[in-house]
Amino acid sequence: MNWVEAIGYLGTALxxxxxxxxxxxxxxxxxILASVAVITYGILTGSLPVVLTExxxxxxxxxxLYQMVKLVRDVEKAADGDLSLDWLKPFGTSRRFRAGEVLxxxxxxxxxxxxVESGRFRIEERGIDIxxxxxxxxxxxxxxxNVRTASVVCAEDGVALCVPYSEVKQLYYQNPEFGFYFLKLTSERLFQGTGQGARGAVAIPEPEVA
Structure with missing residues (x-):
């Protein structure tokens, strides 16, 4: 086996x-590494279709890769203190709600x-505004x-981003690090909502327990 074949086998193994x-x-x-190896092999052997495919x-x-790395960094940043959840937008659908409408x-x-992107929502049983x-x-x-333990209604016309649990689960399965930071973020927001968080200066409404 010569070195050209070795590159081809390397690409296959990767x-x-x-x-x-x-x-x-x-x-x-x-x-990406496999594609680089296969492209090198294709160039050396003169196989244009292989080069084009890779x-x-x-x-x-x-x-x-860039998207996933950026997602993990954004979630990590949020878990470390920046509680903005704008990174969720690509994974949900914005819906407009009218006052009195039930979520x-x-x-x-x-x-x-x-x-919640705009407006005001309310947890009826607890009298808590979101x-x-x-x-x-x-x-x-x-x-x-997986059932709701409280009711949420729109108190003031607004927009909320709806993110299916299936999307969150998929992100977790694809990258467990995302799951760790998301759990950390959710826990911190819960503690802040009950007034027990270490960063009490940040005013975050108490999230629903459902």
Whole structure:
């Protein structure tokens, strides 16, 4: 086996290894390295189709890698003190609510959380207002039976970003580090809402426990 064949085998090995990865960041890195090795092999052997195929995949994998790394950094930054949840926007859908409209009621199945972008919402059973910048319903993903334990209505016309739990779970499975920082963020916001957080100067409405 000569060195050209060795490069080809290396590319094959990296491709197989990346296919076996369960987390996205290592998978993307290995996929990029595999493409570089295969492109090198294709150039040395004069196989243009191989070169073109891998050259197309490199920008795609690089962009996905950038997105995931940026997501983890944004969540880490939020968990360390910047409680902005703007990084959630690509994973949800903004919905406009009118005053008096019900987001969900106690006992309803819980399948999504809400990030308040504008307006004012209210947890009826507790008389707690949810202002812009707060999240509500995120703990329903962890509650037994995934049901709501309180009702939330729109008190003042506004917009809320609806993020399905399936999106949050997918992000967690793709990158466990995201799950760790998201759990840390959620816990900190809960403690701040009850007045027990270490950063008590930041005014965050109490999130719903559902």
């Amino acid at each position: 491709t197989i290894t990346s296919s076996a990865m369960t987390t996205m960041i290592p998978l993307r890195i290995l996929s 050259a197309i995949q490199i920008p795609f994998n690089t962009w996905r 969900f009621r106690m006992g309803d199945p819980a399948s999504e959380m809400y990030y 202002a812009p910048g707060a999240i509500v319903g995120e703990l329903g993903m962890l509650s037994p039976g």
